[in-house]
Amino acid sequence: MTAVTEGQTHPAAEGRAGTAPDPQTVFDAAVAADERIEPRDWMPDAYRASLVRQIAQHAHSEIIGMQPEANWITRAPSLRRKAILMAKVQDEAGHGLYLYSAAETLGTSREELLDKLHAGRQKYSSIFNYPTLTWADVGAIGWLVDGAAITNQVPICRCSYGPYARAMVRICKEESFHQRQGFESLLALSRGTPEQHAMAQDAVNRWWWPSLMMFGPPDDESSHSAQSMQWKIKRHSNDELRQRFVDIAVPQAEALGLTLPDPDLRWNEERGHHDFGAIDWAEFRDVLKGNGPCNDQRITQRRRAHEEGAWVRDAAAAHASKHRQNQGEAA
Secondary structure, eight states, rough: OOOOOOTOOOGGGOOHHHOOHHHHHHHHHHTTTTBOOOSSSOOOOOOOOOHHHHHHHHHHHHHTTHHHHHTGGGSSSSSHHHHHHHHHHHHHHHHHHHHHHHHHHHHHHHEEEEEEEETSOOOGGGGGSSSSTHHHHHHHIIIIIIHHHHHHHHHGOSSSBBBHHHHHHHHHHHHHHHHHHHHHHHHHHTTHHHHHHHHHHHHHHHHHHHHHHHTTTGGGSSHHHHHHTTTSSSSHHHHHHHHHHHHHHHHHHHHHHHOOOOOTTTTTTTTEEEOOOOOOOHHHIIIIIIIIIHHHHHHHHHHHHHTTTTTHHHHHHHHHHHHHHHHHHHO
């Protein structure tokens, strides 16, 4: 649908004849009508800040999330698995670039966001602070972590902010491939030797609960969820998305021949959903505070990679400057 730009009037926001509605009224009407807010449109400062926070956290998660799997590229069990994993890690880098670009349309630079990440002033998903101990972890991340990401991110394709919504369309298509790749990898292990099956089960045991934490705290403890839903940045609450993921994962686990590590997991006929056990939110909060198994390792490696890549950024900037100069001289 066409966005309402500043100076235009949405029919739902029309005031008295000859009077233009205030920008807040135009914004509210556009959101209510499921129209997209674009970078040049007027938007409340709080809406802009909420988008920057969410998009930045998402972008940081993509580039930090490259680390646990990239660790296994040199140790993949076959050339085919190596090629698949390299392609996936490359996709994650691209996702980060799409998202940083979307954040830049809100008036915040990529450099500023990265500085805040490296200084610990912005967060990334807690899931990436857990170690990948075996090759089966790569499959578990693909199936569970990317599966949770898809559940969370597909509704963002209908986000009220246009650049974020459009970036998510391509990201979700690629994440869907990653989820299938992880499922196929775990299936091969599950149907392999007893040792391979045990390795797959162990990986699922360790990644199941952190995957449920990916959706964020319970709705009654979430400080941003309700407002984000009102603005249609999000379309569903944390608990709604978590329940949807559990309902999807249970039959997939059965197809894999693997058991989800939750003795309380069972179908509730009355609710039409699966009941599941209590999540250890103390662990979730502890990891967010920086006390997870790999917090220090992840951010240290990110800082080092950023510093070692400074010459590439400088060279790219110099090339762009020279290109502009040559164009000016030719003109």
